Amino acid sequence: MGAENTGPDTARRRDVSARVRAGLDALERLVGGLGTAVLALVALVLLLFTAAACLVGVGLPAVPYALRVLRLVADRERHRLSRPGAELPGGGPPPGSLRAAATDRGVRRELPWLVTHATLGLFLGLLGLVLPINVLRDGSFPLWWRLLPEGEATASIGFPVVRDTVGALGVSLLGVGWLVLVLFATPALARLQEVPGRRLLAPEPGGDLVLRVAELTATRAAALDAHVTELRRIERALHDGTQNRIVGVSVLLGAARRAVARDPAGADAILERAQSAAEEALAELRAVVRSILPPVLTDRSLPDALASLAATCPVPVRVDADVPGRCAASVEATAYFVVAEALTNIARHSGARRATVLVRRAGDRLLLTVTDDGHGGAGERLGSGLLGIRRRTEAHDGTLTLTSPPGGPTTVEVSLPCGS
Missing domain, CATH: 1.20.5 (Single alpha-helices involved in coiled-coils or other helix-helix interfaces)
Structure with missing residues (x-):
């Protein structure tokens, strides 16, 4: 009999756990939306003030700055709404004049989003912030209600006035009700808060194609x-x-x-x-x-070629390469070039005592990370070699991220498409 009840009980626990995670995730999204809603409110006030100043002929010099603030807030919301597989690209540079703004499609879509998010988005964000506070307040009410002055011991909604322990327990039941509301209603509230941004801040039909053409032209x-x-x-x-x-x-x-x-x-x-x-x-x-094209790269594998590079580097290098199968020859040649140039930079400029090369394949991407414990401060200035790494990487439709604070460490992360 016990074995028969294990399946349903396990499924029920998983459902509860999933519901709790969804509720907490929705609360996080609502509070994040509250932050951008406050920024949207500030930007809306600035735009209204600028528009009023333009009516009396003194606000035109402030128009580019107001439009820049609008674009910055909209891009911040785009970044918040972006997720793997559904990234919202930035809106690009803002128009520099009132006439340009009147014909800019991005501005015409961002303005209604700004009004909606500064009002409805702000209200939903505040609601998402208040709900968990009410859960804690009313749920713990029986523990501290006696400390309140007589006549002021009420639930979070302002009534009823509690005069005995039974009433206090009733308020705690209200806390349970708030908790149920958090678990079941906040996902819908979060989606409602995000709808205007996903509809109005997303690129127009064909916009992705234009961006992709520009990106391919650059690469x-x-x-x-x-x-x-x-x-x-x-x-x-x-x-x-x-x-x-x-x-x-x-x-x-x-x-x-x-x-x-x-x-x-x-x-x-x-x-x-x-x-x-x-x-x-x-x-x-x-x-x-x-x-x-090193022969070891052709005859053996990328990890062997990188191990050969590490062996000739004056700085001790640890290579951790886990790449099942082979990538395209052009991808492996680019990866080899990236690591070779990075290790050359480390030996010449970093003052590092050791370095690490990490290579992994994640789906259709080849990920390379080169880290050293040098003095940091690396940049893509002329002669550093990093500019050449970026150009070689972007030429293969890849991405490069450089992190090198003063004092180190320096990390070069490269992602290359290598097919599935």
């Missing part, structure tokens, strides 16, 4: 820049290294040819030097080829 430019930069690097490596070695070999062979008849022993020494120079040129040429 295409980054890809071309990265390609040109890589060609210049290879050209410099061949010109400054291998070409000079080969020219030296040619000069030595010419000298040996002239010395063969008159000084065979000297010609043999010159040929030995020419052979050494040719071997050095060949070694440099191999190094250039490996920098384009």
